[in-house]
Amino acid sequence: xxxxxxxxxxxxxxxxxxxxxxxxxxxxxxxxxxxxxxxxxxxxxxxxxxxxxxxxxxxxxxxxxxxxxxxxxxxxxxxxxxxxxxxxxxxxxxxxxxxxxxxxxxxxxxxxxxxxxxxxxxxxxxxxxxxxxxxxxxxxxxxxxxxxxxxxxxxxxxxxxxxxxxxxxxxxxxxxxxxxxxxxxxxxxxxxxxxxxxxxxxxxxxxxxxxxxxxxxxxxxxxxxxxxxxxxxxxxxxxxxxxxxxxxxxxxxxxxxxxxxxxxxxxxxxxxxxxxxxxxxxxxxxxxxxxxxxxxxxxxxxxxxxxxxxxxxxxxxxxxxxxxxxxxxxxxxxxxxxxxxxxxxxxxxxxxxxxxxxxxxxxxxxxxxxxxxxxxxxxxxxxxxxxxxxxxxxxxxxxxxxxxxxxxxxxxxxxxxxxxxxxxxxxxxxxxx
Ligand code: CMX
Numbered sequence: 210x211x212x213x214x215x216x217x218x219x220x221x222x223x224x225x226x227x228x229x230x231x232x233x234x235x236x237x238x239x240x241x242x243x244x245x246x247x248x249x250x251x252x253x254x255x256x257x258x259x260x261x262x263x264x265x266x267x268x269x270x271x272x273x274x275x276x277x278x279x280x281x282x283x284x285x286x287x288x289x290x291x292x293x294x295x296x297x298x299x300x301x302x303x304x305x306x307x308x309x310x311x312x313x314x315x316x317x318x319x320x321x322x323x324x325x326x327x328x329x330x331x332x333x334x335x336x337x338x339x340x341x342x343x344x345x346x347x348x349x350x351x352x353x354x355x356x357x358x359x360x361x362x363x364x365x366x367x368x369x370x371x372x373x374x375x376x377x378x379x380x381x382x383x384x385x386x387x388x389x390x391x392x393x394x395x396x397x398x399x400x401x402x403x404x405x406x407x408x409x410x411x412x413x414x415x416x417x418x419x420x421x422x423x424x425x426x427x428x429x430x431x432x433x434x435x436x437x438x439x440x441x442x443x444x445x446x447x448x449x450x451x452x453x454x455x456x457x458x459x460x461x462x463x464x465x466x467x468x469x470x471x472x473x474x475x476x477x478x479x480x481x482x483x484x485x486x487x488x489x490x491x492x493x494x495x496x497x498x499x500x501x502x503x504x505x506x507x508x509x510x511x512x513x514x515x516x517x518x519x520x521x522x523x524x525x526x527x528x529x530x531x532x533x534x535x536x537x538x539x540x541x542x543x544x545x546x547x548x549x550x551x552x553x554x555x556x557x558x559x560x561x562x563x564x565x566x567x568x569x570x571x572x573x574x575x576x577x578x579x580x581x582x583x584x585x586x587x588x589x590x591x592x593x594x595x596x597x598x599x600x601x602x603x604x605x606x607x608x609x610x611x612x613x614x615x616x617x618x619x620x621x622x623x624x625x626x627x628x629x630x631x632x633x634x635x636x637x638x639x640x641x642x
Contacts, residue, residue, distance in 0.1 A: 212316055213378060215304050220374060220619040223260075227620045244635055252526060256627070257444040257453070261302050261612050264443040269533035272298070272441060273305045277533050280437065285310045287413050292433035295414040295608070296320060298440060299385060302612040317413050324386035324408065330354060331394060343395050344474040347600045348467045350391045351384065355463035359383075364459060374619035380462040381611040388604045389414055393421035400594045418604070427545055428590045432601075434541060435586075438534045438579065439602050441609025445527075448473040448603075452610035453617060457625040462614055469610050470603050476521070479602040481580040484521035486588060486595040488513070489554055500550060506561045514569055522581030523562050524572045534579035542586060551585045 210218075240255040262272050272280050284293030284307060296316045300308040308316070333353045334346055355361070363376040390408055397405050406421050415433035419426070444453060452469030456462070473479035492501045492509050501509070513520055525532065542552045559577060566575035584598055592598075630638075 210312070212300055212303065212308075212312065212319075213375075215300075215306070215312075216378065216615070219304050220616075223616075224620060244639060247630070247635065250526075251445075251627075257450070258622075259444040259613055259616070260305065261609055261616070262441040262443050264527050266527055266529040269528065269530070270442055273301055275301075277438065277537055281434075281537075283307045284437075285313045287416065290416075290430060290433070292415070292430045293437065295433055295436045298437045299608050299612070302441060302608055303615060319382065320386040320414060321410065322386075323383045324390055326387050326390050326394070327354065327357070330391065334391075334395060334398065339399060342474070343399060343597045343600045344470065344480070344603070346395045346399075347392065347603055348470040348474070350395070351388075351463055351470065352467040354384070354387070355461065355467075357383070358461040358463050360461040364461075368459075370621055373621075374615050377462060377618045378615050381615055384462055384466060384611060385414075385607060388607055389418040390421065392600050392604050393418060395600060396422055396592075396594070396597055400597070422592070424590050424592065431541065431545075431586055431590065434537065435583065435601060436605035436608070438537060439583075439605030441606070441612070443527075444613060447475065447478045448606050449610045449613065453613055454625050456614045456617055457622060459624075462611060465614055466607055466611060469606070473603055473606060474599060477519070479580070479599045479606070481521045481578070482583045482598040482602060483595040485580055486584040486598070488521050489551060492554070501554060501557075503557055503561055506554070506557055507565065510558075510562055510565050514565070520562055520566065522558075523566060523575065523577055525574045525576075525578045528576070528578065529574050531576040532578045532581075535577045535582045538579070538582040538586060542582070542589075546586070546589045549585065549589045551588055555582060555585045 242251075242254055246252055246254050260273070262270055263274075264270050268276070270277065275283070280298070280301070281293060284297040284301065286293045294313045294317065297308050297313045300306070300312060300316060330350050330353050334350055337346055337349065359376040359379040360373075363373070368376075394405060397403065401423065406423055409417050409420050412420055412429075413433075415436060416429040418432050418436075419429035422428070442449065444450060448469040451472040452465045455468040456465040476484055492505065493499070495509065496505060499505075510520060539556075542549065542555075546552055558581070562577070563575040566572045583602075584595055587593075587598060587601075588595070
């Protein structure tokens with residue numbers, strides 16, 4: 210069955226569950242909010258719903274109920290390759306089912322048919338100052354394509370609530386097909402003397418991205434893994450939440466994703482992957498190019514903390530253990546680049562940073578997150594322009610947040626509008642006169 214038909218059946222089956230919860234149990238409590246949560250960024254407040262992924266503080270992410278190793282094991286893989294089709298993961302996120310090999314082939318073909326990026330997108334990118342941050346370019350390119358939105362056109366004609374997910378789905382597939390092309394274009398325009406490599410007619414999304422970047426295998430394997438690992442981290446993270454919030458106003462997928470990518474571009478979120486490499490380069494600069502020892506790293510970690518900065522790649526708002534996405538990338542390094550010098554520094558940091566963060570006593574989670582490990586692999590394969598790293602995070606993250614948008618429309622989630630209080634109201638509520 211084609212992806213859209215499979216999805217339609219899943220949506221029909223899911224709708225009564227949401228309707229029943231609202232109708233019969235709308236008043237039931239699933240949590241309460243403390244003063245610390247209201248002031249402290251709504252940490253842990255249970256007020257979003259998604260079935261695409263769930264983040265357990267101790268276990269890490271599950272995509273549609275499956276751990277990362279299970280996901281990687283059961284998704285179909287291109288012939289002779291170790292890591293799965295990214296397209297298959299998109300099918301899993303959208304429908305909750307692992308696709309068959311045939312379903313993946315169909316989706317790969319469909320994405321090929323949709324991926325032609327309009328010339329005006331390249332014209333806009335070329336008109337931007339060449340030193341614009343690649344995330345600014347990426348977000349702008351997505352927004353530029355908004356004129357093509359099928360959801361917007363359907364809305365203008367009069368949107369039916371029950372079928373609103375269909376034009377959203379069309380936009381989502383088109384965006385996902387085009388993002389790798391746009392990302393590779395930005396990379397080669399900015400860093401490879403504006404020379405470009407045409408997309409292949411046969412390769413899958415991950416393989417094609419590596420091809421357009423101009424980096425040889427096993428970079429294609431890395432990018433399949435990378436896009437899947439970065440795809441989703443339940444709904445409360447800043448990029449997912451922003452995309453959902455903007456989409457809840459019935460903005461289309463182009464407006465919503467562009468906004469989500471702007472959230473990803475923050476140093477406390479996706480930009481941390483560039484910050485990790487920048488920080489490590491800072492250690493080398495300080496030591497005049499010498500490979501740092503454990504003692505050098507300890508001193509640099511304390512220096513960073515004492516100057517009031519965070520250690521990039523460490524800590525997490527939800528996780529309370531080493532991020533399994535870190536572990537999966539570490540396994541990749543151990544297999545493909547065990548002797549890489551920067552990987553060895555990253556490994557030393559794994560020993561050095563957690564005890565120091567524990568000693569400092571501020572961070573609730575002293576362990577590394579996804580961003581601590583991803584840059585070193587890019588660096589190894591020659592993608593050393595670290596301000597580009599968040600763009601690749603964005604291509605992966607788009608899969609999860611866009612799958613959520615389709616389901617938001619399928620289940621008719623309303624405009625998001627939490628309530629705010631004044632400081633005086635909170636003081637009165639706790640009895641401060
Ligand atoms: N280095 C130093 N201090 C840290 C820290 C780190 N890596 N992680 C947390 N802290 C500090 C916080 O800044 C906070 O300090 P203040 O009380 O002075 O404000 C204190 O510890 C408590 O923070 P927390 O509750 O443990 O963490 P938060 O939920 O507030 O923030 C996060 C989570 C990820 C923003 C934070 O750990 C951080 O800034 N990490 C470094 C940046 C990073 O790696 N971000 C990427 C996260 C993954 C992603 O989204 O891509």
